[in-house]
């Protein structure tokens with residue numbers, strides 16, 4: 001288990017880089033004000049910062065750290081996210097505008113309204129111009145009071161973003177009630193949502209366990225629909241080694257919590273759970289309005305829907321199986337990027353290293369073989385290291401000739417290929433993955 005954790009920590013170092021599209025950066029704005037440090041940290045933890053940065057014409061109602069600790073301490077982070085998203089108004093309000101509200105009162109939409117979780121007006125905020133120049137804020141939910149008052153202007157970038165301090169939080173009815181901890185059964189959620197094949201694969205291979213171990217620190221899963229596994233264009237991966245199948249499944253998850261709003265702001269390729277130091281196994285995100293496409297370098301997959309968004313876990317349903325570039329040997333993109341006169345081997349490749357496991361390739365039936373044979377079928381054999389003992393990779397000396405540690409490719413018909421990198425690490429990984437698999441198969 002400790003080793004599994006090590007793998008995951010290593011994987012975490014290849015984390016997504018998220019870049020904003022608009023000009024403002026709420027984190028930077030609030031960094032200048034020490035009294036909003038907790039508020040700012042919460043925005044980052046919940047990824048509301050990405051949502052704020054990508055929107056134009058927005059107002060953020062902040063309160064100081066004293067109020068934050070009274071209001072938010074001890075709450076589940078997914079509740080904090082909802083509670084704070086009530087404070088993000090989808091319109092621009094600075095003091096002059098607040099003091100000239102037509103009719104003295106306006107109901108404005110908040111980010112919470114966009115989540116679909118808001119009920120009975122809880123997604124709106126009532127702003128009322130009170131007597132003596134005071135401005136009051138209250139939830140639009142029925143029975144709410146105007147309990148928060150304008151305190152001061154913090155920062156205005158007309159008409160993109162306005163940050164205003166209020167005296168107390170706006171409490172939308174019901175928003176604090178949902179404080180039950182995250183307890184999601186990923187398998188059953190996937191099964192219910194038309195991703196049965198994927199659910200079975202991750203459970204059979206033990207990848208589900210890696211997902212679950214990663215989840216507390218943030219996890220995003222891209223689950224291909226059952227239709228995606230039936231696609232005629234899908235390369236035949238029925239014969240993938242167990243190893244490669246695990247890599248493929250790990251490729252469908254990120255070691256970070258990336259809700260839809262953050263996905264829309266991703267610019268650079270993002271590392272997946274399969275990313276390691278030898279092969280990137282990353283994904284490029286393309287957006288068009290609110291629609292998101294994942295580009296593996298070989299194919300594109302469209303994000304069909306959000307199955308779950310609850311900090312720190314988000315699960316999306318996608319319409320194609322993601323095939324990493326270079327994964328199937330004869331695809332045009334598979335030319336490995338290995339320089340012949342390269343530096344010493346990188347310290348390796350957890351998950352995808354050859355695993356000497358006695359377990360058979362666990363694809364039972366559900367994976368549809370592509371009816372139309374695809375040219376890039378892989379002539380896969382069982383994992384290359386043939387000895388049944390997990391310690392065997394250590395026994396062989398590492399050949400000095402080639403620097404590559406062949407990981408994803410299946411055309412490695414030379415069984416010593418996997419020993420080419422850090423021998424000790426490989427052994428650790430082998431033990432971990434074998435242990436994991438045998439625990440799954442009992």
Ligand SMILES: *[C@@H]1O[C@H](CO)[C@@H](O)[C@H](O)[C@H]1NC(C)=O
Pocket residue numbers: 018019020025026027028031053
């Ligand atoms: C916003 O500012 C913070 C703090 O300076 C920085 O760490 C972060 O990368 C910035 N975000 C973007 C999207 O530029």
Ligand SMILES: *[C@@H]1O[C@H](CO)[C@@H](O)[C@H](O)[C@H]1NC(C)=O
Pocket residue numbers: 021022023024056157158160
């Ligand atoms: C406001 O947002 C627009 C669009 O993102 C951007 O072009 C502009 O520079 C921003 N204005 C300021 C003052 O940052």
Ligand SMILES: *[C@@H]1O[C@H](CO)[C@@H](O)[C@H](O)[C@H]1NC(C)=O
Pocket residue numbers: 105106107126127128138144145146
């Ligand atoms: C806002 O709340 C005040 C006080 O409850 C109420 O009088 C006013 O009608 C509300 N404004 C709107 C636009 O609903």
Ligand SMILES: *[C@@H]1O[C@H](CO)[C@@H](O)[C@H](O)[C@H]1NC(C)=O
Pocket residue numbers: 035064065066067151166167168
């Ligand atoms: C925080 O805000 C509250 C409400 O405006 C105020 O009473 C309190 O003095 C503030 N605390 C600090 C440390 O600024």
Ligand SMILES: *[C@@H]1O[C@H](CO)[C@@H](O)[C@H](O)[C@H]1NC(C)=O
Pocket residue numbers: 173174177
């Ligand atoms: C939330 O809790 C309050 C009491 O704390 C209760 O009156 C209210 O009905 C609850 N709302 C929901 C949506 O459960």
Ligand SMILES: *[C@@H]1O[C@H](CO)[C@@H](O)[C@H](O)[C@H]1NC(C)=O
Pocket residue numbers: 185186187188191
């Ligand atoms: C989760 O759901 C799956 C399938 O629905 C079930 O087999 C499994 O026992 C559940 N796990 C837990 C911990 O409830």
Ligand SMILES: *[C@@H]1O[C@H](CO)[C@@H](O)[C@H](O)[C@H]1NC(C)=O
Pocket residue numbers: 236238239377378379380
């Ligand atoms: C997969 O393996 C089976 C049996 O091992 C073999 O008959 C079949 O030809 C293989 N298919 C491919 C595409 O390699």
Ligand SMILES: *[C@@H]1O[C@H](CO)[C@@H](O)[C@H](O)[C@H]1NC(C)=O
Pocket residue numbers: 411413414
């Ligand atoms: C692997 O096998 C293929 C044909 O099956 C052959 O062309 C190739 O030279 C072999 N590679 C090695 C390293 O033996």
Ligand SMILES: *[C@@H]1O[C@H](CO)[C@@H](O)[C@H](O)[C@H]1NC(C)=O
Pocket residue numbers: 399401413414415416
């Ligand atoms: C595998 O590689 C070793 C060392 O590079 C070489 O001696 C051996 O002939 C190769 N075997 C095959 C089947 O290519």
